[in-house]
Amino acid sequence: MHDVAARAAVSVKTVSNVINGYPYIRETTRAKVEAAIAELGYHVNMSARNLRRGRTGLIGLAVPELSLPYFAELADSVIRAAEDRGMTVLIEQTGAVREREIEVVSGQRRQFTDGLIYSPLALGPDDIGELAVVDYPLVLLGERIFGGPADHVTMSNVEAARAATEHLLAQGRRRIAVVGAHAGEMVGSAALRLQGYQRALEDAGIAVDPALVAEAGLWHRATGAEAMARLLDDGVQLDAVFGLNDALALGALHELHRRRVDVPGDVAVIGFDDIEETAYSAPTLSTVHPGREEIARTAVDLLLARIEDPDDDRPFQQVIADFSIIARESTLGEGTPAGH
Amino acid sequence: MHDVAARAAVSVKTVSNVINGYPYIRETTRAKVEAAIAELGYHVNMSARNLRRGRTGLIGLAVPELSLPYFAELADSVIRAAEDRGMTVLIEQTGAVREREIEVVSGQRRQFTDGLIYSPLALGPDDIGELAVVDYPLVLLGERIFGGPADHVTMSNVEAARAATEHLLAQGRRRIAVVGAHAGEMVGSAALRLQGYQRALEDAGIAVDPALVAEAGLWHRATGAEAMARLLDDGVQLDAVFGLNDALALGALHELHRRRVDVPGDVAVIGFDDIEETAYSAPTLSTVHPGREEIARTAVDLLLARIEDPDDDRPFQQVIADFSIIARESTLGEGTPAGH
DNA sequence: CTGAAAGCGCTTACAG
DNA sequence: CTGAAAGCGCTTACAG
Numbered sequence: 207m208h209d210v211a212a213r214a215a216v217s218v219k220t221v222s223n224v225i226n227g228y229p230y231i232r233e234t235t236r237a238k239v240e241a242a243i244a245e246l247g248y249h250v251n252m253s254a255r256n257l258r259r260g261r262t263g264l265i266g267l268a269v270p271e272l273s274l275p276y277f278a279e280l281a282d283s284v285i286r287a288a289e290d291r292g293m294t295v296l297i298e299q300t301g302a303v304r305e306r307e308i309e310v311v312s313g314q315r316r317q318f319t320d321g322l323i324y325s326p327l328a329l330g331p332d333d334i335g336e337l338a339v340v341d342y343p344l345v346l347l348g349e350r351i352f353g354g355p356a357d358h359v360t361m362s363n364v365e366a367a368r369a370a371t372e373h374l375l376a377q378g379r380r381r382i383a384v385v386g387a388h389a390g391e392m393v394g395s396a397a398l399r400l401q402g403y404q405r406a407l408e409d410a411g412i413a414v415d416p417a418l419v420a421e422a423g424l425w426h427r428a429t430g431a432e433a434m435a436r437l438l439d440d441g442v443q444l445d446a447v448f449g450l451n452d453a454l455a456l457g458a459l460h461e462l463h464r465r466r467v468d469v470p471g472d473v474a475v476i477g478f479d480d481i482e483e484t485a486y487s488a489p490t491l492s493t494v495h496p497g498r499e500e501i502a503r504t505a506v507d508l509l510l511a512r513i514e515d516p517d518d519d520r521p522f523q524q525v526i527a528d529f530s531i532i533a534r535e536s537t538l539g540e541g542t543p544a545g546h
Numbered sequence: 547m548h549d550v551a552a553r554a555a556v557s558v559k560t561v562s563n564v565i566n567g568y569p570y571i572r573e574t575t576r577a578k579v580e581a582a583i584a585e586l587g588y589h590v591n592m593s594a595r596n597l598r599r600g601r602t603g604l605i606g607l608a609v610p611e612l613s614l615p616y617f618a619e620l621a622d623s624v625i626r627a628a629e630d631r632g633m634t635v636l637i638e639q640t641g642a643v644r645e646r647e648i649e650v651v652s653g654q655r656r657q658f659t660d661g662l663i664y665s666p667l668a669l670g671p672d673d674i675g676e677l678a679v680v681d682y683p684l685v686l687l688g689e690r691i692f693g694g695p696a697d698h699v700t701m702s703n704v705e706a707a708r709a710a711t712e713h714l715l716a717q718g719r720r721r722i723a724v725v726g727a728h729a730g731e732m733v734g735s736a737a738l739r740l741q742g743y744q745r746a747l748e749d750a751g752i753a754v755d756p757a758l759v760a761e762a763g764l765w766h767r768a769t770g771a772e773a774m775a776r777l778l779d780d781g782v783q784l785d786a787v788f789g790l791n792d793a794l795a796l797g798a799l800h801e802l803h804r805r806r807v808d809v810p811g812d813v814a815v816i817g818f819d820d821i822e823e824t825a826y827s828a829p830t831l832s833t834v835h836p837g838r839e840e841i842a843r844t845a846v847d848l849l850l851a852r853i854e855d856p857d858d859d860r861p862f863q864q865v866i867a868d869f870s871i872i873a874r875e876s877t878l879g880e881g882t883p884a885g886h
Numbered sequence: 887c888t889g890a891a892a893g894c895g896c897t898t899a900c901a902g
Numbered sequence: 903c904t905g906a907a908a909g910c911g912c913t914t915a916c917a918g
Binding site for chain 1: 889894
């Protein structure tokens, strides 16, 4: 910067003004400075600027893993939303491991960022104390922790799961299995979505049969396939499956296909998340569209508001994203291969 | 840091020594300092450390989009590999747009990082001049640009594509379509994989039929489905499809399923990338395993070597990752649903 | 519109 | 083993 100033025969202040778009600069001065910058190939040193400004322009995004399509697509949306607002995203993979999720809120890497968008999967209400150390802007995603020192963006888990179940009921299904339950858990997406499922059944006057509820700790394709296999091996009668997320539903679909069970002829399947893959599976998968873009945009906006005005002590907000049911072949049956 | 020093009654140098693990410190001194750090809730300011050290500990990773599963899985692998070496990854999405790919190598955001792992999709040999500005460690991924001021990690595109085609030939297929070609392009994965396809056919004494080669600019599921539809609409006779990546192959599979074409009974399908989804599609998709983990690890290692020794002027390296063919239902036919 | 100067919070020769 | 001091490259009151 000093070299640029020397070459342009101005002070460093003037160079700084040009770089930062300070408006009251004579055109000739600006041109001189810009020429010097170009000739010297100068670019600002971010570390120095950040040190001086006390901000980095980086926000953290902590998710379980990018190899899970839902989180990859969420990360994509968050990166775009942040970019629109001039921020850069630093992704942190926690692997849904409790210690790593705790480490993220106070680790070294946190120091790089002005704030954090945080999507824990292993923490529970007992861990809320871990968030007490947070003295920076934080936005929580998901349903693991409520009441932390953070704004919160969630899905309509109960309502959306109820709508998904009602969609299956509307197709005449009565023996609806659930894949992905977490026994004994009172918080988290699993518990809330199961609740929605139960309410829909109750509203329809159908008793909830515990035999229809299959566990799956991790919500991956593999665990969905295993849970589906268990249901079938146990001889549970069923005419529909509600995968508590798309990966589970796709795993269940895979297992049904492997056993030559016709979908949706014999068993209808619905998922949750509307990842891109669901529009291309065979059959295509009905699912819940959870408003991922809206979630990403809202989270970034809430975080930025706190970053830009750290002294603002308005109460923490909770925003619930809209959802919709996407009906595809796995519940409607159009496009089922001939021969089925 | 001064506060910590004051509280521990030592100099800031000593505090710095403790933080950075300098070995020759009296145990009592270390304990005093650590107590002070804990009491004050002190943590180092990254911007200041980076400014002083001239390094940030961040490396950039520029990919087209995270919503493409291959790149999501690649990012996952790169983040893990970098973490093992104490580095943090900053992901940049270019959308496979030429201007954005150019911007990435010299943009503002570049200033945050010590080096860049760069996977362009739109640049070509004519753009090699754009890399002339690079005066920092750079590792290239993919086949768009060779000879830049960078180490380079690639796949065995030609050999792997040839092996994929030979796998189809070994199943008795003779009319093998290709989905995803880029007409007129002489560089890039499309051209190289098409070359491998052609060689396998020539070796088998089969003439290459241009009618079997379908274009698809972007390698997404949607474009794969469209290309497949075009082949079928044109009445091209075929008994196999080689999708130049998995997304294309999954799109083709989707279109075949939609039209009640039996896979692999009537048409065998193979892809390229071995994304996780291929193990769960119906039918499961045969594919080329391109050594993604190895690519990620090698790229991070090469980059770090340059970062750690910027004066080292050993010649730029090119590393080619191993591949293997993964045979699944879409070419072997086990597990095909009854009724087909 | 522009200049001279302080200071953001570290690390690291240099001394002892 | 530890201290005093310079300096990394910016931005920003303060002056003019």
